[in-house]
Amino acid sequence: xxxxxxxxxxxxxxxxxxxxxxxxxxxxxxxxxxxxxxxxxxxxxxxxxxxxxxxxxxxxxxxxxxxxxxxxxxxxxxxxxxxxxxxxxxxxxxxxxxxxxxxxxxxxxxxxxxxxxxxxxxxxxxxxxxxxxxxxxxxxxxxxxxxxxxxxxxxxxxx
Amino acid sequence: xxxxxxxxxxxxxxxxxxxxxxxxxxxxxxxxxxxxxxxxxxxxxxxxxxxxxxxxxxxxxxxxxxxxxxxxxxxxxxxxxxxxxxxxxxxxxxxxxxxxxxxxxxxxxxxxxxxxxxxxxxxxxxxxxxxxxxxxxxxxxxxxxxxxxxxxxxxxxxxxxxxxxxxxxxxxxxxxxxxxxxxxxxxxxxxxxxxxxxxxxxxxxxxxxxxxxxxxxxxxxxxxxxxxxxx
Numbered sequence: 001x002x003x004x005x006x007x008x009x010x011x012x013x014x015x016x017x018x019x020x021x022x023x024x025x026x027x028x029x030x031x032x033x034x035x036x037x038x039x040x041x042x043x044x045x046x047x048x049x050x051x052x053x054x055x056x057x058x059x060x061x062x063x064x065x066x067x068x069x070x071x072x073x074x075x076x077x078x079x080x081x082x083x084x085x086x087x088x089x090x091x092x093x094x095x096x097x098x099x100x101x102x103x104x105x106x107x108x109x110x111x112x113x114x115x116x117x118x119x120x121x122x123x124x125x126x127x128x129x130x131x132x133x134x135x136x137x138x139x140x141x142x143x144x145x146x147x148x149x150x151x152x153x154x155x156x157x158x159x
Numbered sequence: 160x161x162x163x164x165x166x167x168x169x170x171x172x173x174x175x176x177x178x179x180x181x182x183x184x185x186x187x188x189x190x191x192x193x194x195x196x197x198x199x200x201x202x203x204x205x206x207x208x209x210x211x212x213x214x215x216x217x218x219x220x221x222x223x224x225x226x227x228x229x230x231x232x233x234x235x236x237x238x239x240x241x242x243x244x245x246x247x248x249x250x251x252x253x254x255x256x257x258x259x260x261x262x263x264x265x266x267x268x269x270x271x272x273x274x275x276x277x278x279x280x281x282x283x284x285x286x287x288x289x290x291x292x293x294x295x296x297x298x299x300x301x302x303x304x305x306x307x308x309x310x311x312x313x314x315x316x317x318x319x320x321x322x323x324x325x326x327x328x329x330x331x332x333x334x335x336x337x338x339x340x341x342x343x344x345x346x347x348x349x350x351x352x353x354x355x356x357x358x359x360x361x362x363x364x365x366x367x368x369x370x371x372x373x374x375x376x377x378x379x380x381x382x383x384x385x386x387x388x389x390x
Binding site for chain 2: 032
């Protein structure tokens with residue numbers, strides 16, 4: 001049991017590091033728009049594990065990664081993670097369909113994040129990059145969602 | 160046996176994490192190269208760092224030729240310090256970089272940052288002991304005055320993922336591929352920014368707009384130059 005839990009935690013750390021590097025290097029950027037994997041991964045944890053401690057651990061992982069590599073933008077990460085935690089409690093009053101709620105989460109958090117960042121930074125809220133990112137986040141999020149569902153089904157059948 | 164396998168699995172996972180931590184720069188550059196190869200498969204040109212260096216060099220030489228005609232070559236008299244790019248802002252609302260020079264290396268807010276001698280990229284906006292944050296001209300908040308071509312037509316450069324030139328007078332003659340130079344007093348005079356492209360042509364409007372064509376990919380910048388003796 002301990003080793004299984006350890007593996008889940010280590011898995012989250014590896015996925016966290018991979019997500020951070022994919023996002024930071026801009027490897028997935030299309031016309032300069034990056035998908036927000038730092039948002040998508042914790043949202044997947046919310047809907048697949050439904051365990052607040054695992055969600056909290058994945059958020060802490062991202063804080064540590066930011067602390068190690070890009071200390072300058074830690075406040076932006078805190079805002080994003082705050083919104084994810086708010087959504088964790090807020091999702092109980094949504095439709096109850098996991099996939100629809102996941103999509104609502106992506107839309108709600110992306111818009112709120114850029115809106116808050118614009119207010120705090122004192123610059124204009126640019127709607128088009130946010131909308132482009134929402135579409136990209138939804139595509140990447142749904143691909144990961146269905147891939148993860150298949151992988152989990154495969155392991156459940158095996159055990 | 161089963162627990163041995165689990166221990167082995169945990170050990171492998173831990174090793175992967177340590178590899179990530181200690182070789183993130185290598186992994187980053189490897190991923191970028193893979194992206195270039197993938198782009199080549201899909202018919203786009205491979206945007207390798209070498210190609211980028213050549214394009215920037217070409218831009219710089221063009222700007223020097225243009226400036227020689229005007230006898231205003233101040234670009235090469237400046238001193239520069241090379242800095243490595245640590246990281247890029249990971250979200251889409253801003254375009255900023257972190258470089259590996261800070262207070263300990265005499266960096267100050269407002270210092271100009273160039274991609275190559277004479278090619279303006281951005282400015283330092285925050286400084287810590289050994290790191291600085293750089294706002295680039297791809298940031299939506301970037302605004303600076305520029306001159307277009309050898310006839311030195313004034314315009315405003317508005318930053319963004321695709322930087323735009325605004326307030327270009329309607330009555331001036333432009334061929335459409337002129338070099339764009341800095342004239343904002345914050346930065347060294349006549350630093351090159353790129354080329355004019357996609358000039359609008361609406362007869363009843365007072366001002367024209369255009370795109371700023373950049374000859375490099377900002378996503379793969381690994382090194383920059385900080386201008387030391389301008390401020």
